[in-house]
Amino acid sequence: MEALDYHAEERRKAEFNLDEMKIVWAGSRRNYELSDRVARLVASDPVFRKDNRTMLTRKDLFKDTLRKAAHAWKRIIDLRLSEEEANMLRSYVDQPAFTDLHWGMFIPAIKGQGTSEQHEKWLPMAYKMQIIGCYAQTELGHGSNVQGLETTATFDPQTDEFDLHSPTLTSSKWWPGGLGKVSTHAVVYARLITGGQDHGVHGFIVQLRGLDDHLPLPGITVGDIGMKFGSGAYNSMDNGLLRFDHVRIPRNQMLMRVSQVTREGKFVQSDVPRQLVYGTMVYVRQTIVSDASCALARAVCIATRYSAVRRQFGSQNGGPEIQVIDYKTQQSRLFPLLASAYAFRFVGEWLKWLYTDVTQRLQANDFSTLPEAHACTAGLKSMTTSVTADAIEECRKLCGGHGYLSNSGLPELFAVYIPTCTYEGDNVVLLLQVARFLMKTVSQLGSGKKPVGTTAYMGRAEHLMQCRCEVEMAQDWLKPSTILEAFEARAVRMSIACAKSLGKFSNPEDGFAELSPDLVEVAIAHCQLIVVSKFLEKLQQDIPGKGVKRQLEILCNVYALHLLHKHLGDFVATGCITPNQGALANEQLRLLYAQVRPNAIALVDAFNYTDHYLGSILGCYDGNVYQKLYQEAWKDPLNDTVVPDGYLEYLRPILKQHIRTARL
Numbered sequence: 001m002e003a004l005d006y007h008a009e010e011r012r013k014a015e016f017n018l019d020e021m022k023i024v025w026a027g028s029r030r031n032y033e034l035s036d037r038v039a040r041l042v043a044s045d046p047v048f049r050k051d052n053r054t055m056l057t058r059k060d061l062f063k064d065t066l067r068k069a070a071h072a073w074k075r076i077i078d079l080r081l082s083e084e085e086a087n088m089l090r091s092y093v094d095q096p097a098f099t100d101l102h103w104g105m106f107i108p109a110i111k112g113q114g115t116s117e118q119h120e121k122w123l124p125m126a127y128k129m130q131i132i133g134c135y136a137q138t139e140l141g142h143g144s145n146v147q148g149l150e151t152t153a154t155f156d157p158q159t160d161e162f163d164l165h166s167p168t169l170t171s172s173k174w175w176p177g178g179l180g181k182v183s184t185h186a187v188v189y190a191r192l193i194t195g196g197q198d199h200g201v202h203g204f205i206v207q208l209r210g211l212d213d214h215l216p217l218p219g220i221t222v223g224d225i226g227m228k229f230g231s232g233a234y235n236s237m238d239n240g241l242l243r244f245d246h247v248r249i250p251r252n253q254m255l256m257r258v259s260q261v262t263r264e265g266k267f268v269q270s271d272v273p274r275q276l277v278y279g280t281m282v283y284v285r286q287t288i289v290s291d292a293s294c295a296l297a298r299a300v301c302i303a304t305r306y307s308a309v310r311r312q313f314g315s316q317n318g319g320p321e322i323q324v325i326d327y328k329t330q331q332s333r334l335f336p337l338l339a340s341a342y343a344f345r346f347v348g349e350w351l352k353w354l355y356t357d358v359t360q361r362l363q364a365n366d367f368s369t370l371p372e373a374h375a376c377t378a379g380l381k382s383m384t385t386s387v388t389a390d391a392i393e394e395c396r397k398l399c400g401g402h403g404y405l406s407n408s409g410l411p412e413l414f415a416v417y418i419p420t421c422t423y424e425g426d427n428v429v430l431l432l433q434v435a436r437f438l439m440k441t442v443s444q445l446g447s448g449k450k451p452v453g454t455t456a457y458m459g460r461a462e463h464l465m466q467c468r469c470e471v472e473m474a475q476d477w478l479k480p481s482t483i484l485e486a487f488e489a490r491a492v493r494m495s496i497a498c499a500k501s502l503g504k505f506s507n508p509e510d511g512f513a514e515l516s517p518d519l520v521e522v523a524i525a526h527c528q529l530i531v532v533s534k535f536l537e538k539l540q541q542d543i544p545g546k547g548v549k550r551q552l553e554i555l556c557n558v559y560a561l562h563l564l565h566k567h568l569g570d571f572v573a574t575g576c577i578t579p580n581q582g583a584l585a586n587e588q589l590r591l592l593y594a595q596v597r598p599n600a601i602a603l604v605d606a607f608n609y610t611d612h613y614l615g616s617i618l619g620c621y622d623g624n625v626y627q628k629l630y631q632e633a634w635k636d637p638l639n640d641t642v643v644p645d646g647y648l649e650y651l652r653p654i655l656k657q658h659i660r661t662a663r664l
């Protein structure tokens with residue numbers, strides 16, 4: 001018997017080739033096939049079940065995480081999965097674990113900052129998971145200000161060792177994932193001291209626990225920092241604390257690609273810029289942008305499918321009520337998020353390319369694109385995670401009361417997702433880095449140095465400062481060049497206005513601090529321009545499949561025009577557009593929503609998420625929401641008994657007291 005599909009009618013309405021759209025979303029046919037196979041593998045494996053994890057105690061959740069990580073590793077070995085497939089498998093298991101940090105930060109830190117001898121020694125053990133590592137940078141007293149870290153690594157020429165020490169309470173390492181209970185090793189960031197001189201923060205490979213008994217080594221105090229936000233969610237991770245009491249490590253465990261310490265204790269700074277010590281963060285920030293599109297797509301998929309199932313008001317002659325997805329307000333809240341998921345996907349693809357390019361250049365000692373890579377990864381990480389975190393909460397509200405149920409999947413997704421706005425760099429701190437980069441670019445405009453890459457538009461500042469938008473009718477807003485010029489003009493005008501204001505301060509740092517809220521806005525305008533321009537560039541590519549390109553054009557326009565509508569103040573205040581042109585953009589936006597509507601369900605089907613990965617009754621593929629909600633309610637442990645525990649001790653006496661009072 002064919003399974004009932006409550007979305008069948010919606011799916012029939014789609015005006016594009018879904019299979020081709022799935023390939024666009026995945027990046028290539030090969031990626032699609034790989035990811036589809038691995039997602040199904042995980043979904044069909046009972047060990048990876050996750051429907052009860054919000055009910056588990058912290059200890060049980062943690063043990064469950066260890067069990068899943070061990071099982072995932074066994075599957076990876078047994079099936080001889082490639083590194084790419086293994087990464088996919090871990091992400092579909094969908095439970096934050098120490099392995100995220102081992103593969104995502106410990107190994108990349110050694111690869112990026114270690115010498116070839118260090119690679120040869122440490123990487124084979126790490127790849128086989130004979131050692132498990134984490135990334136121990138943040139301290140109790142300092143996270144954002146990396147140069148303010150207090151842990152010391154003092155070279156002792158007598159023994160050819162470093163002495164790792166935590167001199168104060170605030171120097172305790174605090175937050176590293178995987179540190180609390182699992183890691184045998186860590187890349188520890190500490191101030192390098194040689195001959196009494198402080199050479200700033202560097203990375204060191206430090207063994208923390210015995211490989212036979214898992215006990216902390218002498219001089220090491222280590223443990224978990226405690227429960228975090230939400231039930232389940234990120235509590236599967238053992239974020240840890242760590243203190244060193246004069247722990248000795250051999251000299252060759254300092255990561256020495258950027259700087260070296262000789263046998264005599266001489267500090268040698270190579271040609272490699274010191275910022276490469278921050279390289280692992282750049283790498284992870286880049287991956288966070290692609291992950292943002294996945295998390296956003298997930299929330300949007302749930303809210304879209306549920307909005308098509310849910311009906312409220314408007315029944316005519318006893319017929320069905322209106323699907324809430326047909327309300328214009330629902331569309332104006334939901335469809336920009338759908339468009340943003342696609343936009344972040346494409347900018348994530350581009351950022352991956354940029355990162356690969358800068359890595360290749362670094363290997364050839366070309367450091368010229370490092371500032372651009374830093375600004376792009378920092379800015380886009382910040383922008384996409386802030387939008388996604390807010391969007392998950394908006395999707396919860398779009399699902400009304402049922403969105404607040406744990407089994408909608410949205411509360412847990414929100415709880416797991418929101419720390420991305422903080423980790424790998426607080427989002428405001430990172431936007432200020434982008435602003436510094438932009439102010440530097442503006443200050444060099446008259447010097448003959450041509451801006452390149454994502455700031456190339458600033459080279460056309462003269463034109464962009466005085467150009468006038470030519471929109472006369474709503475449909476004029478559909479011209480890519482019109483949209484692009486409006487975003488470029490807004491970004492450059494905001495940058496130059498800020499640079500002028502900065503110029504009024506005698507001390508530039510005072511000016512930067514005073515104007516920092518405006519500078520954050522400038523950085524956001526620049527990042528939004530990057531996302532819009534990369535979406536438009538994507539549309540220049542040959543995109544096969546009936547109607548696929550057309551849908552992407554619609555989504556691109558929704559993305560750009562909803563931003564224009566949201567930030568109308570910026571666009572109008574900088575004189576890029578008139579208030580009337582703003583109103584025309586809004587008119588066009590409404591027309592675009594009507595074009596998205598029949599395709600909405602198919603556009604979220606294109607994410608190809610299994611029900612297992614989505615983990616949401618509201619977002620399930622077949623849309624059989626009510627029956628599943630009803631069945632699920634009875635599985636709650638509170639419903640194990642008809643009369644609840646505690647009735648006799650606490651409820652009955654009150655109720656009886658009531659009866660006694662009544663008798664009086």
Ligand SMILES: CCCCCCCCCC/C=C\CCC/C=C/C(=O)SCCNC(=O)CCNC(=O)[C@H](O)C(C)(C)COP(=O)(O)OP(=O)(O)OC[C@H]1O[C@@H](n2cnc3c(N)ncnc32)[C@H](O)[C@@H]1OP(=O)(O)O
Pocket residue numbers: 094095096097100104135137138143144145146147177275276278279281282370371374412413416422423424425426429433436
């Ligand atoms: C429902 C279930 C779902 C399950 C899903 C499971 C998902 C699980 C995923 C898990 C993945 C990850 C887990 C998260 C792990 C988190 C790890 C961390 O958080 S690690 C710690 C991160 N810490 C930070 O990011 C700190 C932020 N601070 C900094 O980066 C710096 O201190 C900074 C940049 C703010 C300031 O640095 P500094 O003071 O040294 O710099 P200046 O401002 O003086 O700048 C000097 C100069 O350098 C340039 N610069 C700075 N940084 C970089 C860089 N990274 N690369 C290149 N250049 C850089 C800066 O621009 C200046 O340039 P100049 O030309 O001189 O102006």
Ligand SMILES: Cc1cc2nc3c(=O)[nH]c(=O)nc-3n(C[C@H](O)[C@H](O)[C@H](O)COP(=O)(O)OP(=O)(O)OC[C@H]3O[C@@H](n4cnc5c(N)ncnc54)[C@H](O)[C@@H]3O)c2cc1C
Pocket residue numbers: 101135136137138141142143144145174175176177234239419422423424425426427428429432
């Ligand atoms: C779930 C999670 C996992 C983590 N995993 C790891 C890990 O594996 N390894 C690791 O080393 N670390 C990890 N961290 C730590 C994380 O990297 C830091 O918390 C993060 O970098 C922010 O630093 P902070 O906590 O010092 O924030 P703070 O800098 O103290 O921020 C507090 C407030 O001050 C503001 N602020 C700070 N500086 C400025 C400024 N210059 N200008 C304007 N405003 C400013 C911020 O915007 C924020 O609003 C993790 C954190 C979390 C939450």
